Amino acid sequence: MGILTISRWELRRTSLSFSRKLIALSLLIIILTGFVSLYVSQNGFHINDGMYRVIVTDPALAEVLKTDYKFQVYIAQEEQANELYERGDFDVVVTGDKVRYHRSEKSRAALDALDKAVQKYDEARLLSYNDLNNTFPVWITVKNIEREQAFEPLSIQKLPEIGQASGATGSAVAIETPVSVNDKSQVPSAREVSKAKGILPVKEKTLATPSHFNPPVPFKSVVLSFVFIFPVFFIAQFFSASITQERVRRRGELLLASPVSPWQIVFGKLLPYLLLMLVLMGGITVYIGGSPWMLAILLPVALMFLSTAFLGAIISRSFKELTFILVFLSVTLSGYIFLPAMFTNIHAISIISPMTLVVRLLESEPVSISEYIFSTLPFYLVSLLILMFGIFIYREEDLFTQKPIKSKLLDSLQVFIERIPAPLFFLSIALIPLVYSAQLIFIVLMFNLPIRYGVVIFILLAAFMEELVKSVGIYAVFSRRMTGITTRNALKAGIYAGTGFFIGEKLILLAVITGIANSVFGSVMGIGLLIFPFLLHVTGTTVASLGMRYLGTGKYLVSLMLATAVHSAYNLYLIRGVLFG
Secondary structure (H helix, E strand, C coil): CHHHHHHHHHHHHHHHHCCHHHHHHHHHHHHHHHHHHHHHHHHCCCCCCCCEEEEECCHHHHHHHCCCCCEEEEECCHHHHHHHHHCCCCCEEEECCEEEECCCHHHHHHHHHHHHHHHHHHHHHHHCCCCHHHHCCEEEECCCCCCCCCCCCCCHHHCCCCCCCCCCCCEEEECCCCCCCCCHHHCCCHHHHHHHHCCCCCCHHHCCCHHHCCCCCCHHHHHHHHHHHHHHHHHHHHHHHHHHHHHHCCCCHHHHHCCCCHHHHHHHHHHHHHHHHHHHHHHHHHHHCCCCHHHHHHHHHHHHHHHHHHHHHHHCCCHHHHHHHHHHHHHHHHHHHHHHHCCCCCCHHHHHCHHHHHHHHHCCCCCCHHHHHHHHHHHHHHHHHHHHHHHHCCCHHHHCCCCCHHHHHHHHHHHHHHHCCCHHHHHHHHCHHHHHHHHHHHHHHHCCCCHHHHHHHHHHHHHHHHHHHHHHHHHHHHHCCCCCCCHHHHHHHHHHHHHHHHHHHHHHHHHHCCCCCCCHHHHHCCCCCCCCCHHHHHHHHHHHHHHHHHHCHHHHHHHHHHHHHHHHHHHHHHCHHHHHC
């Protein structure tokens, strides 16, 4: 009952803290954003409309160019057209069969766009003829095949064979009937072509020449998925503002003095915001006709935003500092969520984002349980981890003092170390979800680079993150003088932390990272044939621990870089075949 009581109190207090004008304005922004996103998803972006100015002397050509919204088209006599062009008022001038353009980049781009517009019109005109087989003697039927779940090109054995039956995967059918469209009197006008396109039995996208093959980016579904996330941004801001307001005005002291535990206070405050998020996302799902399974996918995303907002409100010392922290965390999470979703059905790595699953449901594609676990488990684990360490410092000495961020984070580590037996062993295990999520973010940033460069950079970043997590507990113990800084204690700490990380890493990675297990990135993360040996983790952590012993905790970064160098060298040696062929 403590959690529900605090939830009711939080709702009542929040409604009184924010003015009706602010609440109304926030709701208005959410509604407008939703409508804009829905409009864009249906009609696409039109930021290029009217960007090129073209003047022509042929009204028929003007009708053709007007079908492309990028052009502002004007008709004039030849002398006037040339005069306006020379004054620089237009990017391109077409007089009869002559085309003139300036030496600027914009003018050359306009010329290229003009050429494509004419080609597109010609294709539409040909599609308007009744005898499509004679108009297009070659038709290509395309059928997508499942991409290999490895970061390497398809082998020749995996490619579809030409000449299979029509039901085979991928086929090409050639019709050798020659083109016989020569009667110019039968050529339709631009207006007739536009009308005919709406009633054609064959859609325009059926025309499959090489220039028409583009990656199938689900633009509409990605924009629709953004509609779900936008309310989460707003509500997380309200949650963090509520926590910070209590700290600044010292109103949270009454709660701390009550017989309710800190975890009940935190979850009681979080619950109404989480429910409000789910209600809004549920309403959006119903409105767009989405699947109810979308809420199960979006739940961990909502938890992630709320937990990071909570931690930001706990460690920040002012609203200004809170704003900086929340902007950084929101941008990072948004990149992690939306960048992979743009590559749905193109790249195997897109599955690391839960929004990819939402996009697939919007595209009426199935989502398996294993894919759900792989995409959402990091969000669940990291959210709980952040909440746990935030609750550790939900106390008077951290809430109502002006300690720096670093000091508060060390306080949360110290509480964990003081409460848990074999703390360095279990701390390494507890922080593994943070490493896992960070490495997935690194993959998002690296997988578009050439494989050799991307893998090397990923190895360095992944090794740094792992050594940081393994050694940060040792740094807290030594810097807070929780034990004697001796060589023996440094060796023991390195062995405990390295062993814990090794065991925890293998359990979580073998459980969830099946989608990229055969990739180079998956190998670097410690699965497949390239399993990190036990000695690597122990050695790397021991190097960092001994570095702090002899260089001091003030040189922690130097010790961390030495451990990262040892770790990276081992990984680079293992994948030397990928780097050097």
